[in-house]
Amino acid sequence: MALWSRWASVSAMSGEQELGVTESKNHNTGEWYAEVVQKAKLADYAPMGGFIVTRPRGYELWERLQNHLDGWFKETGARNAYFPVLIPESFLEREADIVEGFDPEVAWVTHGGYEELEERLAVRPTSESIITPFMSEWTRSHRDLPMRLNQWCSVIRWEATETKPFFRTKEFLWQEGHTAHATEDGALDEVMMRLGQYERLYEDVLAIPVLRGKKPEHDKFPGADMTTTVEALMPDGKSVQGGTSHALGQSFAEAYDVTYTDEDEEERTAWTTSWGLSWRALGALIMTHSDDQGLVLPPAVAPEQVVVVPIWQEDTKDDVLQYATEVAAELEDAGDVRVHLDDRDQRNPGFKFNEWELKGVPLRIEIGPNEVEDEVVTAVRRSDNENTKRELDRTELVDEVDDQLDTVFDELYAKAAENLVENVRTANEPTEIMGTIGQHGGFVKTPWCGDEACEEVIKEKVAAEIAMLPLEDGEAPEAAVEGGEAVEVEGDECTMCGEDATEVAYFAKTY
RNA sequence: GGGCUGGUGGGUUAGCCUGGUAUACUUCGGGCCCUGGGAGCCUGUGACGCCAGUUCAAAUCUGGCCCAGCCCA
Known part of the structure; x- marks a missing residue:
């Protein structure tokens, strides 16, 4: 047994570490990851292999990510819609490459109640085959183009792989955008614009640098002319496909009859694209920044950006709590910061420090009688491996905290970028x-x-x-x-x- | 798809070889006390992955299945 592993079990048995992460990110990345996900209360394993339950903390990460992307989509002409989770087999079959590409991993609904269905229904592995036929119906003239639809949903791909929460699950949450254009150039611009938005999400929100590229011919999305990707490098040296954007050429438009009348009254076939980003982005997020203390989150997606931990003695309790409450309120109101005041009575400060570190809160503020007296707060960044305590002036609190949160982002990004470049x-x-x-x-x-x-x-x-x-x-x-x-x-x-x-x-x- | 390791209260774990009363820490609930890095005392709740088999008796032995982690394809 390796040394690190023995340490892990020894500390577990001594009752010191069992609340926190006991595995080593460097030495045992797989188990470390599983532990971070569960102990930070992001997700649990479902009773069936390949499925997970996303807990509120995990879902909140998804919601924040979603809000960023969704806003950009809407600014650039996409509108949300929703299509059925089930797709008739006859629809799926109309595009040959899709059938071939996804057939091995399609889940089928064959019965409704006790009745066997006349036509079995596929649980969507992706929705081109149900969305494109409707784009066909809704597209009459060149004035209807470009048509840009997006849906936030889950899909199921019945792969026989090992479950890894957010990275590999049979069902996963994602968004899939689908567009139709009058020209090939229009479609290609769309593909690159969406790829750029994915890149922006990773780099500006998740603090993860990515490489932009395309997939080789044999690894393209089924039926696509070109599949582009943003790739993120994980600390264990493996690459994650962080999001993909496909130029579908005219193959789907032909298969599903997406045609329009152009200015010359000629009937023409449209060019389509599709693009998707899944909760695998959360996997990359967790894997990239977190450490042996637990989760580490960049401020933009953190459920709590700042946690305030009051430290009091019997005679200072009232003053400390009042000061801490004011600090929290000021950050929340004037600073527009998501802040949590941890005033639990039954836990000592050390316990709270560890717990919030495990949960990935970017900035911790400690307030005891000393801070009250000096009119300062003590701050510690989660991204600072030295755990350095800094005094922030009470009168410049909002700006200082803002700076510290920016620094957390910078530190996380710099470390990830270093890993990539090296x-x-x-x-x-x-x-x-x-x-x-x-x-x-x-x-x-x-x-x-x-x-x-x-x-x-x-x-x-x-x-x-x-x-x-x-x-x-x-x-x-x-x-x-x-x-x-x-x-x-x-x-x-x-x-x-x-x-x-x-x-x-x-x-x-x-x- | 193949192989290896494992699965015991919410978490960590002892017991399994050699069948009979399930161990401890922690979390959680209640009470007291305490607060500058996982404090302390009292008290309560809470578990043998599933299905068969063997047996007077199965957490323990046998078989099958499920799930997780690792390695290989």
């Missing part, structure tokens, strides 16, 4: 790709001819695949993160087969 490496030999991924994880970029067989060579050996290809020639996604020039990949021959390279491939192990 873990994009180049390789020019197959053994080098495999060796680098085996040793460090992360992304390894290398020239590639575009042939799936060449990916397979790597995949078989180290279970790493092509996570993405930079979107345009010469565009190196990590340059944005580094704020400078991208590192050039040497050579223009495919590293695996030696044929002419057409792409730069980013290999990684993936979630």
Whole structure:
């Protein structure tokens, strides 16, 4: 048994740690993650494999994320709608690629009560096949385009994989946007705009830097011309597909007859897109920032942004509580901060510190008789690994707290960005790709001819695949993160087969 | 899909080999006391993953299933 593990069980038996996280993020990422999710009260496992129960704290994270994205969607022309969870088999069958792509993981409803249905109904694995037919009905003229619909819903994909809350579940919450356009350019602009919004969500809200790219041909969404992705690198070296946006060309429009009359009175076929982001983003959020003390959240999604912990003695209790109450009220009213005053009588301060750290509150404010006397508050940032205590002046409280919350975001982002930048490496030999991924994880970029067989060579050996290809020639996604020039990949021959390279491939192990 | 490890009150866990009374800590409820990093005392509630089998008797043995974590495809 490894040392760290023995420590974990020893401290558990001594009754010191069992409320908090006992697993090590570095040494035992899987169990650590499961523990953080459960002990921070984000989710529980459901009785059936592959399903989870999202608890209020977890759902609140989703709601905040949702509010950001939904606002941007609406600002850019998308409107929310809702389509049935069940899709008739005959609808699903109309687009051949969708059938082929999702058939193995579709859940079917075959009975209503005791009656067997005449036509079985698919529980949606994605909704193109029910939404596009309606876009067809609603699209008459070029004046109806672009048509942009979005729905927030859950889908079911019956994969036989291990459950990992938010990362891998048979049912997951997501949004799926569906649009139709008069021109291919219009559709492509849409695809990139939505990808940009996903990138913005990760970078500006979740404090996670991402790489933008497209998926290789063989890994595209079924029926799509192009699938784009934002990829986030987790601390254990695996890549997460954080959101995807697809150019569907005209294949869906043809299959479901989305046509319109243009200015010249010609009947034309529309171009469609779809784009989705799931609660996997929450998985990436939890995995990226949290530590061995528990959850760590950036302020924008934290249910409580500030927790105020009063520390009193019998003779100071009234003063301390009054001061703490005023501080909390001021932050809430003047500062528009989500603040919680933890005035529980039966818990000592140390217990509260640990508990709120476990729950990921970005900023803790301690108020005892000393603070009251000096007219200050003591603040500790969750993102500060040194646990440094800072005095904030009472008279500048709102601004100071605001600064501290910004700093939490900056610290979280900087750490995640460092992880990303340090873990994009180049390789020019197959053994080098495999060796680098085996040793460090992360992304390894290398020239590639575009042939799936060449990916397979790597995949078989180290279970790493092509996570993405930079979107345009010469565009190196990590340059944005580094704020400078991208590192050039040497050579223009495919590293695996030696044929002419057409792409730069980013290999990684993936979630 | 294959293999490994595990599943005992809400959480952590002892007991299992060698069948018979289920251990402790903690959380939670009540009471007292206490408050600058998981304090203390009293008290109460609360569990053997599921289904079969063996047996006078199963948490314990056997078989099947379910669930989780890990490794491989």
